[in-house]
Amino acid sequence: TEQTFSILKPDATRRNLTGAVNAVIEEAGLRIVAQKRILMTKAQAETFYAVHRERPFFGELVEFMTSGPVVVQVLEGENAIAKYREVMGATNPANAAEGTIRKKFAQSVGENTVHGSDSPENARIEIAQFFSGNEIVR
């Protein structure tokens, strides 16, 4: 079993969709073993998305991620990292498969409802950025 890091982004909280997104997560067999609603600081968002700092959309991305509450989560399950990426759908909702979170809910490539870790190494780094060990309850 594996853990991955998830964020329900500000477009999800703004539209009151956190329960609807969590239903898709749980129906996929992933278990929410940690969860909290926070306002990300600019510094937290810049650290979190540091790999994208040279991209033209970096400023917009940080602006969006700090524009309202987010829900940060740790998800656990068999092949959780790959499974969650599959459940999320393509980065651009226009390319996302039927039944995926981004197909159902996302509005644009920028406001795309969810984040999920893309590797075991990044999952560990991202979980550690937002959760201490005793906040993860299996």
Ligand code: GTP
């Ligand atoms: P994350 O799970 O959020 O990391 O998405 P991803 O892994 O599917 O995509 P990627 O890591 O390549 O990009 C990170 C995030 O940057 C995306 O989820 C988008 O929110 C944002 N992003 C990517 N491309 C664009 C773009 O062209 N314009 C804008 N505004 N945002 C973008």
Ligand code: MG
């Ligand atoms: Mg990514």
